[in-house]
Amino acid sequence: MRVAEERRLAEERRLAEERRRAEEWRLAEQRRLAEEWRLAEERRRAEEWRLAEERRLTEERRLAEERRLIAERKAAEEKRVAEEKRIAEEKRIAEEKRLAEEKKQAEQKRQQEEARRAEEKMQAEIREAQENERRRQQQQQQQQEDQTDLPFRFGVGNGDDITEMLDKPDGWCPDRMVFSSQDPLLDSTRTSNGCANHRVRPGLWPRFDHQWLAFKVDVQDNFLNALGAICKRSELQHCQNTKCVHVAQRVSLAAPQCTWTAFREWAVVAISCQYTMSPAKSEIDNHDPPQVHIASAIGLMNTLLEKHYEDEDPIDGVLLGPGHRSTRLDISEITDVIYWMLTVQTQMDRNTVDYANWPQDYIPPRLLQPSIQRAESRAVELGLCLFRVHTLAFASSRKAAEIPAIVAGVNRRPELVHQDRGHERCTANRCNYMYRDNTGRTPFHNSPRGQSCGCALLSFSHSKLCAPIANGLPAVWSTRQIDTLVAADSEPYIAISHTWADGTGAHPEHPGSVNSCMFQFFGEIAAQLNCVGVWWDAISIPAKRNDAVLRAKAISKMHHNYQNASYTVVHDRYLRKFQWRDGDDACADDACLAIAFSPWFSRGWTSLELHISDNVVVLFGAADSRFDPSDSRSVVVKPLQDILSKHPALSPRAHRIAALLIEKVWRKRIENISEILAILHPRGTSWPSDVKLIQAHLAGCGDDEDLAMEEDETVFTRRVLGAVGAISRYALLHGFETLAPSGPFSWAPRSISDMPIASSDDFEGEVEGNLDIHTNGSVSGTWLWRYLKDSDTDTGALLLHKPQLLRDRMLTDKQMSYRLEQRLSTIPSYSVLETALQNWCHCALLYPDSGRSELGILVETLGVDDGDDGEKIIDCRYIAIVEELDAEIDFDECGYHKIRLGHPEAAEGGTDLRGLIQMNSDDESEVNADEKLGSEDEKSDDGSWDFQKEPGYGVEFDEFGPILPGMDRY
Known part of the structure; x- marks a missing residue:
């Protein structure tokens, strides 16, 4: 019994010991697992912290890089401004020296002129006596003719003028006239019934071409004196007609201000009387001789400007008066009045100009700059946004020359001043409010100053939309x-x-x-x-x-x-x-x-x-x-x-x-890409990506929902270009990296906004011809062009052009981030130009127009193809925009031809086309024949210029003189 008890106790001790050991092993296992979990958690947290730290450092580096780029741009801009100021100061000093030298030469010329005039005075008196006798005989003959045929009498009168003009010997010129700034340019009234200037009389002018100019004034005379001579010899009269006086009051408020009050008064009377003349009721009324006469006088002023411009004879503001006294006037105000009268003629269907744009260098910039600077300073004083002032001015062909007129218009109404604080810091290139994010603005109340009126919010159900x-x-x-x-x-x-x-x-x-x-x-x-x-x-x-x-x-x-x-x-x-x-x-x-x-x-x-x-x-x-x-x-x-x-x-x-x-x-109606650019260039959006959506809507392809969700700018560029189907030549002078190195759209930048804008004007006619954009991504049209030559490879002869966008516009951080994301600011490397010049015989230069041009498109010639109309067309690959050291176009080396860029089936490599396409050959396009000035068909049999075929007539001519519509010569 005892032994059994001991065995039982031993068994219980053994079992207890096993349970104890099992419990200890369980607890140890739990501690081990807990420790492993803790270590794993620590490793996980450490890894997350490391990744977060890497992201933070990456973001800090990105922001630092952006700040560095912005700082570099700011420093570059400051450097550019400082350099421009230095150059301007140097130009000012040089200009002062030049003016002093001109003044010295003018004094010498004046002394020589006095001696010459004394000699000419005696000759003039002799010519005047002869002229008076000839006129007396002509008047007697005129009185004998039928007085009932009024149009015929007008024709004969002008025919006599033309006959007299053609009879003048070579070298003849009209007498010079001198004026003080107060001398009247209008004749006194010679009638009390009706409009004094709406009367058919001998001597009315039907023309305003260069030959007529040389017949009426001495084209070598001082500019303002020649201008005054046009006014005086037009014989316009002070008009007391009630209707004309009433209109003159309104016209005087519209006419530009001018310190030469007599010239402004002449302009007001001319426009007022012309405005009140009855509108055309029939074909013959459309050529009303008095109306044609006034239009011709105004057109002759433009011809005078054109003469100085073509001869590179700079105009000044000096008016030579009696007694060798001279008065200096503000030439910018005088040209403002001329330009205003020309725009009125265009509105009246009197075409007194043969171009679509007022040339930028028509008037020397040094004469316009003082008034422009005064107007800009006044705009800043008023608190106007300088960017919006420039935007408005640059919408016209005269660009900055319109700034004084715009600021003068604001002076009349204080409500026009911009009340937002911050516009005083706006520049000509940027408005501080243009690209501000306007989402999240405090809701406006329809109460004084927009303050809260205590009204409740009205909610509209989203589900109903x-x-x-x-x-x-x-x-x-x-x-x-x-x-x-x-x-x-x-x-x-x-x-x-x-x-x-x-x-x-x-x-x-x-x-x-x-x-x-x-x-x-x-x-x-x-x-x-x-x-x-x-x-x-x-x-x-x-x-x-x-x-x-x-x-x-x-x-x-x-x-x-x-x-x-x-x-x-x-x-x-x-x-x-x-x-x-x-x-x-x-x-x-x-x-x-x-x-x-x-x-x-x-x-x-x-x-x-x-x-x-x-x-x-x-x-x-x-x-x-x-x-x-x-x-x-x-x-x-x-x-x-x-x-x-x-x-x-x-x-x-x-x-x-x-x-x-x-x-x-x-x-x-949107007809080419330049019109979309002109609309959007001066306008801002809260988000840069909105611009491409607006472009798509203006082009007519904005309804595509997939396109609205598209984020890639290049997709928009292709779709918008294809939808519009036309583009101006100037728009290709962008200078940015293209959508592709070759093939479709290899001539277009990644963003349409990077294309330059062609200007527009008050006068009739298109600014320039458009190029056709085809569905396969190519663009074609007629160009003025020339082959590259060996001298173009000289150092500095051709330079890679830096895009205007990067030079003139100050981009916001949001815009710059968007452009970096979309890779829009990339410009070709200089190696592109170097590579092209190594094979210069495979290259050509395309020019946007036939005037002075510093920029050209460097292209690689690929081959010649037959166009749809059977005309030869040259296939080329767009390379880059270059600036020429010599901006003057040599027309002996140039020609007009139809050229295609970006065709998908064009050859891959360049080829020399000099053996296939010759300049001024029979292969030249019809545009070349149409645009060449002074062609053979404009000459008469003896080789002289036929005045009857020159542009600028109020009526048609035959060998007897002017022909009015409906008049029967026989």
Whole structure:
């Protein structure tokens, strides 16, 4: 029994010991596992910290690199500005020395001139006596002719002038005339009935060509004296006609200011009388001799400018007066008056210019710069955005020369000054507000100064937007019943065009909600326009956070909402501060300038909205202060058409510039890529990627929903170029790396925005011929071109051109980041030029026009192909843009030919075409024959120029003189 008990106890001790050991092993195993888990967790955390630290360091390095690039750009810009100032100072010193030398030479010339005039005076008296006798005999013969055939009498009178002109011996020139700045240029009134200048009389001018100029004035005379001689010899009279005097009062307000008051007075009378002459009622009235006479006199002034320009004879502001006294006048003011008269002639269908653009160097820059600098300083004093002033000026062909007229227009109305702080720091190349992100702006209240009026938010259901947007219709909200849609395809509605900077965009915290006071305000405007609905992007486009796909679809169709609206209503807080004054003739002029200066006109999306809209109305402030500013009666609703439609004779130059710029965006059909660039270049967007969407809509391919979701800029470039189908030659002078080294679109940059812009003008005609963009990615058209020669390989003869975009525009950090991401700022390396010059016999240069050109397109000639019309076409590969050391084009080495770039089936390597295509050969294109000046068919039998075939006539001529329409010679 004892033994059994001991065995039992021993067994229990053994089992207890095993349980103890098992428990200890379990606990040890738990501790081991816990330790392993802890170590694994520590390793994981250490790895996460390491990766986070690497990302942080990478981000810091990226930001540091961006800051370095920005600092380098800033330093480079400062260096460039300092260098420009130094060069300007050197030029100023050189100019002062030159003026001193010219003054010395002028004094010597004056003394010689006095001796010459004394001799000429005696000869002039003899010629005058002979001339008086000849005129007396002609008058006697004239009185014997039939007095009833008025057109025939006019023809004979001018025929005598032409006969006299042709009878003049070689070297003959009219007598020179001297004037003081106060001498009248108008003759005294010789009639009391009707318009003094609307009378058919002998001696009316039917021409304004160079030969007629040489017949009327001494072209070697001082410029201002020759200009005065044109006025004086035109024999225009002071006019006391009631209608002409009334029009003259309005014309005088529109005419540019000029210190030569007698010349300005002549211009005002000429334009006033011409404006009041009856419009053409028949074919013969269209060639009304007095109208033709005034147009010819004005055209002759342009011919005089053209003469100095072609002869490279610089004009000055010196008017030589009696007694060898001289007066210095502001030449920029005088040319402003001439240019204004030319634009009026174009509006009256009197074509007094034979070009589409006013040449940039028509007037020496040194004569224009003082007035431009004074105007720019005044603009800064007023608080105007200098970028918008330059944008408006550079929309015309005279560019910076228009700045004084624009600033003078702002001086009249204080409401035109930009009230936003910060515009005083804007430069000619950048506006501080242009690329600001306007999302998340505080919602605007329709109350004085936009302060909160305590109104509640109105919310509009997101779910209700799905059906109309999915069906391609606009989501138009009823103005009569809140949160209710109306049928946009059958009910009239207004579309709101605005800027988010005003706080009228989407609510930053409550998408789909707007201040009730603003919705009520727009509802009242809609009621005034007999509309029942409002399309407003803040509540009619889904928020991205709610439905990104539906939002992309709505944006792709957004421009149709403005196109189909009964009215597009322009709302801008800047414009609402401008008070409209009924009965004030100048109010429309100032309002047009206000639109051009407004933040609304500076945005990219609003330019698309304006371009696509049919009926546009603008909201201005009401001059009557009895109404509450929060009331819709506190605004005046004015159709844009009424603001723009004014004759240039009756509106100041600043209004004309603004009106042309607005009309180009609103009414002009997109015919080439340059027009899209001209619209968007001076305008900003909150996000750089928005630009390509707007470009697609303007080109007509923005409806593609897949394209709206596309992020690659190059995809947009190809689609937009293909959709428009035409491009100007100047647009190819971009200087950036192209989409491909060869083949389709190998001539285009990665972004359309990188293309330069061709200018436009007041005068009729296109700026230049367009090139055709084909569906296979090639571009073709007629070019002025030449083969490369051995001397082009000399050091410095050809230089790689740095793109204008990188030289002149200051990009924001957001733009630069976008461009780096899309690889848009890449320019060809210099090795591209070096490689091409090694095979210079396989290369050619293409020029954008036939004038002076510093830039050319270096291309590789690939071969000759037969075009669709059977004409030979040269295939080339685009290489780079180069600057020539000698900017003067040698036409003996050039020719015109049809050239194609980027054809997919063109040969791979370059070839020498000198044996196939000869300059000035029979293979030359028809454009060359048409554009060559002084061709053989313009000469008479004896080799002299036939004046009857020169451009610039008010009427046609035969051997007897001018022929008026409907006149029978026999």
